[in-house]
Amino acid sequence: MNNEYMYIVLALGVGILAIIMGIIAILNEKLSIAVIAAGVVSLFASILFLLMSAPDVAMTEAAIGSGLSTLIFFYVLNKIKKYND
Secondary structure: OHHHHHHHHHHHHHHHHHHHHHHHHHHOOOHHHHHHHHHHHHHHHHHHHHHOOOHHHHHHHHHHHHHHHHHHHHHHHHHHHHHHO
């Protein structure tokens, strides 16, 4: 019974942190910080999937959502900076 409460508190904490990082991603004017915040939101989502006993979905979210998408966003931001200079 005590273990279930720990998972609930942990899931709520990670969910609240994901919401905060999402708000930071939306409201921040620097694109690089917004991309990092969006990647962290995806990483928190993968932790939530792991807590909900879906390790395959968590691994996919961590690899694609957090890793590859963030890398692609930074690549595009780099190309935009080179194009504008």
